[in-house]
Amino acid sequence: MISAHCKSILGGVLLAAVLALPVAAPLHADTIESKLDRLGKLKYLKVSDLKAVSSGGLLKIQATFENTDNTTQRLYYRFKWLDKDGFNAWDDEAWKVTELIGYQKQAIQTVAPTPKATDFRIEMQSPEQGLFGGRAIDSKP
Amino acid sequence: MKTMNLMNTTITLLIVGALSTLAGCQTASPNVASSDVASGEVKYGDAKAVENVSNQFGSTDLQSIAETMTRSLLQSGVIVNGNRPRLTVAEVKNKTSEYIDTGSISKSIRSQLLKSGAVRFVANIDEMQTQTDELIRQNQSGLYDKKSTKKLGKMKGADLRLEGEITSIVKKHSGLTDVYYKFSLAMVNIESGELEWADEKEIRKQSRR
Numbered sequence: 001m002i003s004a005h006c007k008s009i010l011g012g013v014l015l016a017a018v019l020a021l022p023v024a025a026p027l028h029a030d031t032i033e034s035k036l037d038r039l040g041k042l043k044y045l046k047v048s049d050l051k052a053v054s055s056g057g058l059l060k061i062q063a064t065f066e067n068t069d070n071t072t073q074r075l076y077y078r079f080k081w082l083d084k085d086g087f088n089a090w091d092d093e094a095w096k097v098t099e100l101i102g103y104q105k106q107a108i109q110t111v112a113p114t115p116k117a118t119d120f121r122i123e124m125q126s127p128e129q130g131l132f133g134g135r136a137i138d139s140k141p
Numbered sequence: 142m143k144t145m146n147l148m149n150t151t152i153t154l155l156i157v158g159a160l161s162t163l164a165g166c167q168t169a170s171p172n173v174a175s176s177d178v179a180s181g182e183v184k185y186g187d188a189k190a191v192e193n194v195s196n197q198f199g200s201t202d203l204q205s206i207a208e209t210m211t212r213s214l215l216q217s218g219v220i221v222n223g224n225r226p227r228l229t230v231a232e233v234k235n236k237t238s239e240y241i242d243t244g245s246i247s248k249s250i251r252s253q254l255l256k257s258g259a260v261r262f263v264a265n266i267d268e269m270q271t272q273t274d275e276l277i278r279q280n281q282s283g284l285y286d287k288k289s290t291k292k293l294g295k296m297k298g299a300d301l302r303l304e305g306e307i308t309s310i311v312k313k314h315s316g317l318t319d320v321y322y323k324f325s326l327a328m329v330n331i332e333s334g335e336l337e338w339a340d341e342k343e344i345r346k347q348s349r350r
Contacts, residue, residue, distance in 0.1 A: 039171075055216065056215075056216060056221035057221075057223075058215060058216070060216075076170060076171055076172070076191060078189075092189050093189065093208065094189045094191075094200075094201060094204035094205060094208060095171045095172070095189055095190055095191045095201070096191075096205060097172075097191045097201075110212055111212045111215060111216055113211065113212065113215070113253060113256070113257055114256070114257050114258070115257075115258075125170055125171060126170075127170035127172065
């Protein structure tokens with residue numbers, strides 16, 4: 001977690017960066033980006049594909065994580081389930097950890113725990129990368 | 142001129158200070174490790190964080206098993222058709238070399254399934270004694286108003302039974318310990334004996350001394 005002190009510094013830096021930009025990037029409702037909550041910088045890890053269908057009344061998701069670097073990267077992730085009004089439809093899930101070897105794509109599937117969940121977010125974090133990127137776990141796959 | 146130089150130095154120092162403070166603001170990971178708590182310190186942590194304290198069976202393993210099994214069960218044909226079948230939990234055997242409270246795993250699965258609203262659960266073997274004691278007390282002690290006593294012979298039988306096991310393979314070599322867990326769960330139709338659903342969750346943990 002980022003402390004309040006760090007947040008205020010970050011806020012200032014981010015505000016300065018936003019003011020320096022000529023146009024702010026628009027947010028689209030149903031892009032992959034709109035479904036991701038990144039906690040910190042993810043330099044080499046991305047979601048390259050995301051599918052969502054309703055199956056048996058439950059929202060079924062398939063997300064493909066991709067490591068764009070040649071070193072092994074570790075990813076912490078979990079899903080947040082939201083109801084039609086945007087409220088949390090379920091308790092916080094446990095964090096999961098997965099490792100992706102160099103250039104690996106890994107598809108993970110999950111299903112919503114309740115029919116009330118009509119939307120979702122993927123929270124992602126890399127322990128190897130803080131605000132300024134960082135080291136990989138291992139140089140060999 | 143001197144004032145200008147002083148101002149420049151002050152600004153440079155401020156920028157360097159801010160940058161070095163920012164460099165210390167690395168985003169902490171949602172994990173629990175022994176290095177996170179200083180000697181003599183007591184602190185609350187995130188119950189859902191990834192637990193890396195040791196390679197033994199831990200909270201993250203329990204949570205991920207319960208979650209995987211629940212989500213898989215919710216997609217099984219028996220449950221999907223919406224008739225809210227009655228389930229009971231039989232034994233989950235611990236075939237590993239370490240102590241694991243398998244009842245806690247099955248209770249987590251039961252809680253999540255119940256919360257989803259897709260199934261109902263009836264008393265299992267462990268809970269049966271408490272259930273029958275209560276019925277007998279209400280009906281035979283003479284202490285209760287007859288209108289409010291719950292009748293004997295009205296208990297519902299389970300349609301399906303959940304049973305499973307957890308096994309492990311531990312390998313040690315040159316300071317490296319590799320632990321592989323496999324949790325298997327199956328759902329059996331009590332009337333027909335048919336296996337209606339089964340799934341497994343595998344976990345690999347490694348540590349080095």
